[in-house]
Amino acid sequence: MHSLAALLLALPIAALAGQSHGAGAHRRHHTRTPHVARQSGTTYTLEDDYSGPSFFDNWTFFTDSDPTSGQVTYLGKEDAMNAGLAFVQSDNTTKIGVDSTTQLADGAKRNSVRIQTNKQYNGGLFIADFYAMPHGCSVWPAYWSVGPDWPNQGEIDIIEGVNLQGDNQITLHTGPSCLMNEAASMVGSLVGKTCTSANGMNAGCAVVQNGNNSFGHNFNTMGGGVFAHLWTQDAIKVWFFPRSQIPGDIYAMAPNPDGWGNPTANFPTQDSCAIGSHFSNHQLVIDTTLCGDWAGGAFQADGCGQSCSAFVADPANFKYAQWAISSIRVYQPAGSQ
Secondary structure, X not given: OOOOHHHHOOOOHHHHHHHOOOHHHOOOOOOOOOOEEOOOOOOEEEEEEEOHHHHHHHEXXXXXXXXXXXXXXXXXXXXXXXXXXXXXXXXXXXXXXXXOOOOOOOOOOEEEOEEEEOOOEOOXXXXXXXXXXXXXXXXXXXXXXXXXXXXXXXXXXEEEOOOOOOOOEEEXXXXXXXXXXXXXXXXXXXXXXXXXXXXXXXXXXXXXXXXXXXXXXXXXXOOOEEEEEEEOOOEEEEEEEEHHHOOHHHHOOOOOHHHOOOOOEEEEOEOOEOHHHOOOOEEEEEEEEEOHHHHHOOOOOOOOXXXXXXXXXXXXXXXXXXXXXXXXXXXXXXXXO
């Protein structure tokens, strides 16, 4: 586990803000000599590296109302950094969290953060290393990508869950028409075949992980892990590696998906869904909302109490509602850039 992670995850995010590099100290996105991964099969070249002091340089802070009806106010970059809700620690860990210090009235919105990459992607190998993710009753965190014309340009939910959930859910949302009718080799369990989505019909085609360590408290106590997804014209595949099982080629920045075994989730193109026609111009997104359509709707059933809205009022409930990110790296097949 990261040398400081155990100590830092036990503290509310605002208490750590003094270790931030601060808004004024963020450099431009650092440039690197492209790193080429050489192995049998496809060779990948590092395209973008979101990590370290420049992490936030190429992300936009979303400040509109939460589209999932969450009980949050998303802060702009300056306000989020001044409030200690978005910063990079001296050990280069990026922290993004929910306000855990302000007492609110019942029903009031709590400050949070949602960011999206400035850059759009049309495929690639995306490797995200998280030390921790937000968890707890009322909390609904997600790491995902989406095109500007939803649902017609698609949505890929890599990390998503609510409340006290222990298993992550990986979901695709598309315009018409996309059905996952053919069986595919994967570790997770397909729980929904209809990717086609719309307002009011938004379940998507989903794969639920198993093992009770891919989301929430148990994910954090083992030091997190890596979610990697490969998006091509032929398929969208997702792998999950707990901290102790991360392949050496990922640490070496020479990723070789051919050697990773069956993916956790596998959505291949098929007669009932041509993957290549449903996903385009995606921005990566990281956010944490509270209550809303899913976490609020499942609040009582998940054993969290009677009122999600009232739960949000107490700042002590959000001590662990924070992301701790080592890096998000994007690779492309060599010669494709």
